[in-house]
Amino acid sequence: PPLYKQRYQFVKDLVEKYKPKKVADLGCADCSLLWMLKFCSCIEVLAGVDICANVMKEKMHTLSPLPVDYLQPSERSLTVTLHHGSVAHKDPCMLGFDLVTCIELIEHLEESELKKFPEVVFGFMAPSIVVISTPNSEFNPLLPRVMLYRHPDHKFEWSQAQFQSWALETARCYNYSVEFTGVGHPPAGMEKVGFCTQIGVFVRKYPQTGESLQSEKPTEAVYKTVFKAVY
Numbered sequence: 396p397p398l399y400k401q402r403y404q405f406v407k408d409l410v411e412k413y414k415p416k417k418v419a420d421l422g423c424a425d426c427s428l429l430w431m432l433k434f435c436s437c438i439e440v441l442a443g444v445d446i447c448a449n450v451m452k453e454k455m456h457t458l459s460p461l462p463v464d465y466l467q468p469s470e471r472s473l474t475v476t477l478h479h480g481s482v483a484h485k486d487p488c489m490l491g492f493d494l495v496t497c498i499e500l501i502e503h504l505e506e507s508e509l510k511k512f513p514e515v516v517f518g519f520m521a522p523s524i525v526v527i528s529t530p531n532s533e534f535n536p537l538l539p540r541v542m543l544y545r546h547p548d549h550k551f552e553w554s555q556a557q558f559q560s561w562a563l564e565t566a567r568c569y570n571y572s573v574e575f576t577g578v579g580h581p582p583a584g585m586e587k588v589g590f591c592t593q594i595g596v597f598v599r600k601y602p603q604t605g606e607s608l609q610s611e612k613p614t615e616a617v618y619k620t621v622f623k624a625v626y
């Protein structure tokens with residue numbers, strides 16, 4: 396399967412493993428991953444955030460309930476919301492999530508945004524699990540391309556050592572553990588270059604009770620809710 400589907404499947408497998416009730420997808424783009432996740436029966440709250448309102452609106456209708464959802468209501472409740480905003484800003488609607496996914500997001504952040512990102516995700520949102528994927532630049536010579544980066548909007552592409560040192564430092568700073576993996580295997584004999592997409596799975600080391608901590612974190616709303624569906 397294409398690489399993006401392998402990334403989505405990786406997230407789905409993570410959801411099956413940890414059974415989070417509340418999942419937020421940062422940099423959700425056209426909501427493809429959210430659409431896939433709405434079929435995971437453990438999830439009761441799904442939220443997407445993107446800085447580009449237009450790309451989010453493209454297919455957001457696919458997140459609306461279908462007639463069958465009304466005719467055969469399921470036991471679980473599901474609320475899906477989309478917010479227009481930046482991962483460099485804190486908004487109270489982002490509190491209380493169990494899993495936060497950042498798939499192919501960080502390489503699109505400006506230096507100033509990337510600086511603020513750990514405090515927003517690991518410090519403020521502080522979910523029990525964070526998954527971050529980003530291109531592995533060491534794999535690039537194996538790709539049929541002659542551009543500097545895989546996508547013109549990429550601000551950087553990191554080697555395995557660069558991503559891992561950023562991730563380990565972030566994990567240390569916010570009291571998370573992190574494990575590295577990826578999708579897109581290198582050809583036989585070239586294992587050293589690593590996966591095409593590198594992935595870090597961060598697990599919070601300390602327990603947290605959602606409600607109590609939320610009240611300690613007063614912040615003004617800065618995101619704009621552009622979609623909400625209740626199943």
Ligand code: SAM
Pocket residue numbers: 399402421422423424425427428444445446447450480481482483497498499500503504508
């Ligand atoms: N996560 C999706 C996926 O894997 O298919 C889309 C990834 S797309 C390559 C990166 C997305 O991040 C874009 O939709 C872009 O608008 C969004 N983005 C870039 N900077 C952002 C920011 N500061 N806050 C929120 N989203 C941002």
